[in-house]
Amino acid sequence: MYKRVIDNSWDFHTADTKQYTHCYHAYPAMMIPQVARKLIKDYKPSGKCNLLFDPYMGSGTSLVEANIAGINAIGTDINPLARLIAASKVTHYNATDIERYISDIQLLNLTFNKELVKNKDFSRISNYSFWYSEDVLLKLSYLHQLIDTIPQEIRSFFYIVLSEIVRECSFTRNGEFKRFKMNSKQLEKFSPDVFMLFITKAERNLQGLKQFNCCNNNTFSTICDFNTVYSVPKDIIKPNSIDIIVTSPPYGDSRTTVAYGQYSRWANEWFRFENAKNLDNLLMGGMRQLNAKFTTNTINKELELIRTLDNKRYTEVIAFLNDYHDSIKNISPFVRKGGRVCYVVGNRNVKGVQIPLDYFTAETFEKYEFKHEQTIIRNIPNKRMPSKTSPTNKTGIKIDTMSNEYIVIMSKL
Numbered sequence: 001m002y003k004r005v006i007d008n009s010w011d012f013h014t015a016d017t018k019q020y021t022h023c024y025h026a027y028p029a030m031m032i033p034q035v036a037r038k039l040i041k042d043y044k045p046s047g048k049c050n051l052l053f054d055p056y057m058g059s060g061t062s063l064v065e066a067n068i069a070g071i072n073a074i075g076t077d078i079n080p081l082a083r084l085i086a087a088s089k090v091t092h093y094n095a096t097d098i099e100r101y102i103s104d105i106q107l108l109n110l111t112f113n114k115e116l117v118k119n120k121d122f123s124r125i126s127n128y129s130f131w132y133s134e135d136v137l138l139k140l141s142y143l144h145q146l147i148d149t150i151p152q153e154i155r156s157f158f159y160i161v162l163s164e165i166v167r168e169c170s171f172t173r174n175g176e177f178k179r180f181k182m183n184s185k186q187l188e189k190f191s192p193d194v195f196m197l198f199i200t201k202a203e204r205n206l207q208g209l210k211q212f213n214c215c216n217n218n219t220f221s222t223i224c225d226f227n228t229v230y231s232v233p234k235d236i237i238k239p240n241s242i243d244i245i246v247t248s249p250p251y252g253d254s255r256t257t258v259a260y261g262q263y264s265r266w267a268n269e270w271f272r273f274e275n276a277k278n279l280d281n282l283l284m285g286g287m288r289q290l291n292a293k294f295t296t297n298t299i300n301k302e303l304e305l306i307r308t309l310d311n312k313r314y315t316e317v318i319a320f321l322n323d324y325h326d327s328i329k330n331i332s333p334f335v336r337k338g339g340r341v342c343y344v345v346g347n348r349n350v351k352g353v354q355i356p357l358d359y360f361t362a363e364t365f366e367k368y369e370f371k372h373e374q375t376i377i378r379n380i381p382n383k384r385m386p387s388k389t390s391p392t393n394k395t396g397i398k399i400d401t402m403s404n405e406y407i408v409i410m411s412k413l
């Protein structure tokens with residue numbers, strides 16, 4: 001089987017995970033920057049290392065770290081919010097300009113009155129009066145209006161500040177990725193200061209930007225929206241050109257694991273991004289598939305066991321693994337000979353059966369001209385994901401998720 005080693009030096013218990021632009025915006029199941037940093041440092045392939053690829057970039061942690069390390073990066077994600085955040089995090093905006101626009105917005109906030117709000121049509125946001133107070137909606141709309149007067153090339157810095165508060169100022173329960181409304185007691189006490197939150201976050205992000213600008217070494221990141229489950233566009237990435245992949249893929253479909261679509265729906269609806277309402281169906285494993293398109297020796301026993309316990313859950317797992325397999329198959333030809341692949345994966349439980357996704361990852365890459373080097377087991381003390389998830393998608397029924405993750409390291413033959 002594929003060798004695993006436990007290594008506590010990857011835990012980063014006390015690390016500051018909010019350095020540089022990593023402080024910009026929360027995102028479900030973010031990778032810890034220190035993990036991406038150490039992977040790039042310890043597993044940079046010998047010879048040239050000009051291009052890092054992340055096929056599930058989320059908020060862009062590995063892209064930021066690549067650029068800081070002097071490596072260009074390409075990342076893709078089919079969640080528009082992820083692309084907005086990642087694009088902003090890798091941009092070296094002029095900090096003085098940003099400072100000036102923060103002050104301008106702060107001043108204009110003082111003169112706010114409802115009559116100044118131009119767009120009072122919130123029909124793009126499903127059930128908006130259930131999720132927001134009228135006052136909050138008007139203030140968010142006013143901020144949006146002010147941002148739209150800022151030069152285009154700077155706006156994304158402010159859009160992601162707005163994006164975070166669009167979610168935080170809604171009646172959604174804190175600390176959950178799914179859309180659950182606060183209870184009546186919480187609602188009574190809830191009165192967010194929209195403008196203050198906006199300015200506080202903008203100032204926090206400005207500090208991160210200043211740190212990031214100190215490491216400006218003329219590298220760049222390209223943010224894409226292609227889906228590697230179907231193909232990798234050759235006009236964006238040339239075959240045999242990727243030196244290193246550093247990524248943390250989902251560990252199952254979004255509906256029964258981490259709800260990226262639900263978490264992002266606030267912002268995706270606010271900004272009228274495509275597929276805001278059905279994103280979870282489009283992410284890996286989102287479409288129903290009945291039969292496995294792959295063969296496996298490493299997780300066969302587990303899959304058979306799940307099938308005997310619950311056929312519906314089996315088909316959900318298969319749908320994810322089919323997509324995951326196709327994605328690896330499509331990505332493989334784009335990694336150069338001697339290039340490294342680092343997949344940070346989670347081994348989730350389905351019906352009490354743990355699926356060793358690290359084995360499946362190594363096995364699948366080996367089918368496509370890779371050699372497994374090692375798998376590092378790390379504790380996840382501060383990965384930002386729920387410690388419990390709903391295995392059945394029914395409110396209230398929860399199980400423990402993993403407290404370890406598996407860093408699978410492979411090299412291209």
Ligand SMILES: C[S@@+](CC[C@H](N)C(=O)[O-])C[C@H]1O[C@@H](n2cnc3c(N)ncnc32)[C@H](O)[C@@H]1O
Pocket residue numbers: 027028029030031032055056057058059060061062076077078079082226227228229247248249250260282283284
């Ligand atoms: C674990 S998160 C990545 C987190 C990221 N490493 C970070 O630090 O923010 C997995 C990401 O995979 C994305 N995803 C799921 N299916 C995808 C697909 N078929 N193609 C591209 N991205 C996908 C989700 O939208 C999510 O952002």
